[in-house]
Amino acid sequence: MTAARPRIPVKPGYFTVPDEPGRTPELLCSRCRACGEYFFPRRLVCAKCLSRESEEVRVPARGTLYSFTFVHLPLFGSTGVEYREGYGVGQVDLPEGPRVQLPLAGRREELRVGQPVRGELGVLLEREGQEVVILRFRPVEA
Numbered sequence: 345m346t347a348a349r350p351r352i353p354v355k356p357g358y359f360t361v362p363d364e365p366g367r368t369p370e371l372l373c374s375r376c377r378a379c380g381e382y383f384f385p386r387r388l389v390c391a392k393c394l395s396r397e398s399e400e401v402r403v404p405a406r407g408t409l410y411s412f413t414f415v416h417l418p419l420f421g422s423t424g425v426e427y428r429e430g431y432g433v434g435q436v437d438l439p440e441g442p443r444v445q446l447p448l449a450g451r452r453e454e455l456r457v458g459q460p461v462r463g464e465l466g467v468l469l470e471r472e473g474q475e476v477v478i479l480r481f482r483p484v485e486a
Contacts, residue, residue, distance in 0.1 A: 348365070349470070349473060349474055349475050350473070350474045350475070351365075351465065351467075351474065351475045351476075351477050352474050352475070352476055352477070353476075353477060353478075353479075354468055354476050354477065354478050357372060357385075357386070358371070358372055358384075358385060358479070359371055359372060359405065359463070359479040360372070360402065361465065361477060365465075368404055368405055368406065368462055368463055368464070369405050369463050369464070369465055369479055370402040370403060370404055370405060371384050371402070371403045371404075371405050371438070371444065371463075371479075372384075372385075372386060372400065372402060373385075373386060373400070373401050373402070373403045373440070373442065374386040374387050374388075374398040374399065374400055374401065375398060375399055375401045375440075376390035376392065376393060376395050376397065376398050377395070377397040377398060377399055378390065378393050378395035378397050379392050379393040379395065381393070381441065382401070382403065382438070382440040382441045382442050383398075383442055384403070384438070384442045384444050386398075386400060403438055403440050404463075405462065405463020405464075405479060405481070406438075406439075406460070406461065406462045406463065406484075407436040407437050407438040407439060407444075407460070407461060407481075408436065408437045408458060408459070408460060408461070409434050409435075409436055409448075409455065409456070409457055409458065409459050409460075409461050409481070409483070410434070410435040410436060410437045410443060410457065411434065411435045411457060412432050412433065412434035412435070412448060412455055412457070413432070413433055413434075414430050414431070414432050414433075414452050415430050415431055415432070415433060416430040417430070429451070430452075431447060431448070432447065432448030432449075432450070432452065432455055433445065433446070433447055433448060434446065434447075434448045434455070434461070434481060436461055436481055446463075446479055446480060446481055447466075447478060447479075447480040447481075448461075448480060448481050448482070449464060449466060449480045449481065449482040450482055450483055454483055455483060456483075459483050459484070460483070460484040461481040461482060461483055461484060462481065462482060462484050463479050463480070463481055463482075464479075464480060464481075464482050465477040465478070465479060465480075466478050466479075466480050
């Protein structure tokens with residue numbers, strides 16, 4: 345049995361990387377102590393009441409797909425232009441209040457507005473023996 349490679353976030357400060365690969369990551373948010381509003385990414389000043397009294401909180405990466413689009417970019421290679429399936433980008437409403445925009449996992453026909461989604465980590469690249477991971481949302485299977 346080979347040991348799992350260490351996983352690190354593509355950019356620190358936005359989400360957790362659980363030790364167990366199957367666990368749902370958490371978003372690193374801030375919550376205003378004055379009015380209770382949540383923000384992602386974290387803020388020093390509340391955009392609702394302008395208070396500077398905030399605390400860092402972790403929010404499970406789960407919510408409802410509010411809207412999405414699919415991005416298609418042509419790839420230019422030695423044989424000319426190639427087209428790949430593309431990838432989704434969605435806006436997800438978290439139960440705590442914020443609407444976040446992050447990549448989506450899955451095929452276009454699997455996505456629909458209003459469906460529950462859950463965060464997962466995807467390997468973006470490997471660097472110096474570590475897996476660099478991104479957070480993306482996938483539809484929750486019924």
